[in-house]
C-alpha cells in the first residue's frame with residue numbers, strides 16, 4: 001500500500017520511472033468508492049454522525065446526550081468532563097487509540113486522564129484515510145501519517161470553541177483566556193472552568209473555519225514526543241473485548257469446513273450425525289463450505305468432525321511449493337515486465353570487470369495473528385450489524401451490502417480491538433467478513449459468530465506469496481557498482497481485487513516490486529523486472545508487504561557485493577546512497593550505537609541492513625552466535641529508526657521491538673508449504689513462530705526529526721532477516737539464499 | 745451432567761459434557777472471556793489458567809479433570825504475584841494487541857509464585873509456551889524482572 005502513500009507524500013526514494021509514480025488516483029476512487037456518501041477530505045465538522053462503537057461499547061449508536069459538546073466527528077466532550085475521542089483506525093496493537101488521542105489532546109490541551117478513545121463506525125465520508133481517498137481503512141503504516149494534521153485540527157477547533165464559551169460566560173476577551181491540562185482559565189481574574197463545565201455553552205459557539213485554526217509550534221508540545229501511557233485499556237485484566245468475546249442474545253456459533261484444496265467446491269455432504277449432536281442448531285451450505293451452527297463453540301466443533309463431505313476438485317488448485325519453485329526458476333531465466341529501467345544494464349554487464357549473481361527463495365507465510373479470524377453478524381432483512389476487528393471498514397461494508405442487497409449505510413460495523421492482524425484483517429476481497437455475512441443471510445434474524453479455528457486460519461489463506469528472485473551485479477575495475485539486474489517471480493496481491501486498478505500498472509503490481517524498484521543505491525544501469533504467476537493460492541499483504549522479500553534479497557546481495565569488493569559493508573552502502581540523508585542517518589546511528597568498529601565478545605558476529613518502507617527508514621545491526629552443529633541464536637539487535645516526529649516514542653520503540661520479533665519468525669522458522677493445492681501446516685507445532693527463548697535483546701534509537709511523522713507498524717519487520725543473514729555470513733563465511741534459515 | 749469446581753474462589757456447578765475443554769466451559773458456559781483461544785492444542789498458552797495454583801493450558805484440560813479442584817482465571821487471580829505482574833505490565837506498557845496477555849500474565853504470576861528471583865533461563869523455560877505474535881517478549885521479560893524486584897522489595 002506504499003504507493004497510496006506516495007501519492008501525497010514526497011518520498012525521497014521515489015523515482016520518476018518507477019511504477020509507484022504512475023499510480024492513478026482516480027482508478028482507486030473508481031474501485032473503492034463504496035457507499036456513495038460525499039467525500040470530505042478535510043476536517044469534517046458534521047456532528048450529525050455522533051455514533052460511537054468499540055470495545056466495551058458493542059451495542060447501539062450513542063446519540064447526543066444533554067449538554068454534550070460535539071464539535072466535529074472526532075470529539076465528544078461530556079458534562080462529566082470526559083473527552084471521548086473517536087478513532088477512525090483499527091487498534092490491532094500498533095497503538096492507534098493512543099497515538100490519535102495524543103494528537104487531539106495536544107491541541108485541545110486536554111488532560112491525558114480525561115481522554116477516552118472509541119472505535120469509529122464505518123463511514124467513508126467522515127472517517128476516510130486521507131492518504132487513500134474516500135475509503136476508511138488502516139494499512140500501509142498510514143494511521144498517524146494521515147491523521148497528524150487532521151486530528152490536531154480537530155482538537156484545536158474544539159479548544160477555540162471552549163475558549164469562546166469561557167469568554168462569553170465570563171464576559172472577558174478570548175485572547176486573555178488560556179487552556180492547559182484540561183482547565184480553561186483567565187489569569188488576571190483567577191477564573192477557571194473544566195471542559196465539562198463549559199461543554200453545553202461551547203456547543204453553541206460558531207465552529208471555526210479551517211483557515212482560522214492555527215496549530216501549536218512543535219516546541220510547545222506537551223504530549224507529542226513524550227512517553228505517555230497507552231489508552232487501549234483492559235488488556236491486563238481480561239476485560240478487553242475482542243470479537244471472540246462477543247455474546248448476543250440468541251447468538252449461535254458457526255464453524256465452517258472449507259475445501260482442503262483451494263478452489264474445491266462441495267459436491268455432496270451428509271450432516272445427519274452432526275444435526276443430532278447436542279447443542280447443534282443447524283447445518284447449512286454456503287459458497288465456501290459447510291457450516292455447523294451450535295449454541296457454543298465446542299458443540300459446533302465436535303459436530304463438524306462428523307460431517308461427511310465429498311469435494312468437487314475439478315477446478316481445484318494443484319500447486320505444490322516444490323513444483324512452483326521449479327516453474328519460477330524457469331521463468332526467471334527470461335526477462336520479465338519492466339518495473340524500473342535506467343541506463344543500459346545489458347551493455348554494462350558486458351563491460352563489467354566482475355559479475356556476481358545470486359538467487360533467493362521465499363516461502364508462503366501465514367499471518368497467524370494470535371486471535372484466529374472471526375466475525376459476528378446479525379442480518380435482519382433490511383439491515384446487517386457486524387462486530388469485528390474491521391481493517392478496511394468501508395470496503396467490507398460495500399462488499400457485505402452488495403451480498404445482502406442492502407445500501408451500504410444499512411451495514412453497521414462495530415469495530416472491536418483486533419487480536420493482531422499484520423494485514424490479514426484487511427483482506428482485499430473481504431473474505432472472512434463475506435463468509436460471516438453469507439451465514440447471517442442463511443440464518444436471517446439470528447445473530448451468528450463465525451469462529452475459525454487455528455487450523456482453519458492457517459489453511460484457508462490468505463498468505464504472503466511465495467517469491468523467487470535473481471540478482472546480478474556488475475562491478476567495474478575500480479570495484480564500482482555499475483550494473484544491476486533484479487528479477488522477481490511471484491503472485492500479484494492486487495490482481496483481481498478492488499485494488500487492481502490502482503496497484504497494477506502496465507502489468508506490474510507495485511506490491512511485488514516495492515523495495516526493489518525504488519532501490520536507494522545509486523547505480524547507473526539498472527533493470528528491475530517482474531514475472532507474475534497465478535497458481536490459484538489465495539494471497540494478500542503481510543506486514544511490510546513487498547519489502548518482506550525485496551529487503552532481504554537486496555540487502556544481503558549488497559553485503560555480498562561489498563565483501564567481493566573488500567569494502568566495509570557500511571562504507572560501501574554509504575557511498576552508494578547519494579542524496580539519501582535519512583538512510584545515512586539511520587545507518588550511522590545504528591552503527592554507532594552497536595559499536596560497529598568495536599570488538600565483539602568471543603563467539604559473536606554482527607551484520608547490518610538498512611531499508612526504507614512506508615517512508616520510514618530503519619537500520620539494524622544484528623549480533624548472532626553460532627554453535628558447531630549450525631544452530632544459532634540472535635543475541636542482540638540495535639535498531640535505528642527515522643519516522644519523522646515520533647508522536648509517542650515508547651510506541652515507536654514497541655513497534656520496532658515487535659516488528660523485529662515478527663520478522664524473526666520467517667528468518668528462523670516460519671514457512672507455509674503447498675502440496676497439491678492444499679496447505680501442509682495446520683497449527684503452531686508445524687508452522688512455528690517466534691517464542692520467548694528466541695527473542696534477542698533489542699535496543700531502539702530514534703533519529704530526532706522535525707519532519708511530518710510516518711508509520712512504524714511495518715518498517716522494522718523487513719530489516720531483521722538481512723541483518724541476521726549478514727551477521728551469519730560473518731560467522732560462517734556462508735551466504736543464505738533461502739528463508740527461513742534453519743541452520744547457519 | 746453437572747460438575748462442580750471452585751472457580752475464582754467460589755463453588756460453581758457446571759452443566760456441560762465432561763469432555764468439554766475447560767477453556768470453552770469458561771468462555772461459553774460461564775461467560776468468563778478473559779481466557780483466550782489461540783490454538784486448542786497446548787501450543788500457544790493463550791488459554792493459561794491456574795489449577796490449584798499451577799499454570800495449565802485450559803484448551804486441553806477436560807472439565808472432568810478439574811472436578812472439585814481450584815481453578816483461577818485472569819478475572820479472579822489476586823495473588824500478590826499476579827498483582828505485581830499486572831502492575832509491571834502496565835508500568836512498562838507491555839501489551840500491543842493484548843490477545844495473548846491474559847495467558848502471559850497467568851504464566852508469569854505462576855512463575856513468580858515459585859521463583860522470586862528468576863534468571864533469564866527461568867523466564868525462557870516458564871514463558872516459551874506462551875506465544876505473542878506481536879512479539880512483546882522484550883517487555884514481558886523486563887516486566888517479570890520488574891515485578892520480581894517489586895515483590896522482593898515488599899518482602
Ligand code: FES
Pocket residue numbers: 780781782783784785786787788789790791792801802803804
Ligand atoms: S489455546 Fe490453549 S495453548 Fe493455545
Ligand code: FES
Pocket residue numbers: 093370419420839840841842843844845875876877878879880
Ligand atoms: S500482544 Fe498481541 S499477541 Fe501478544
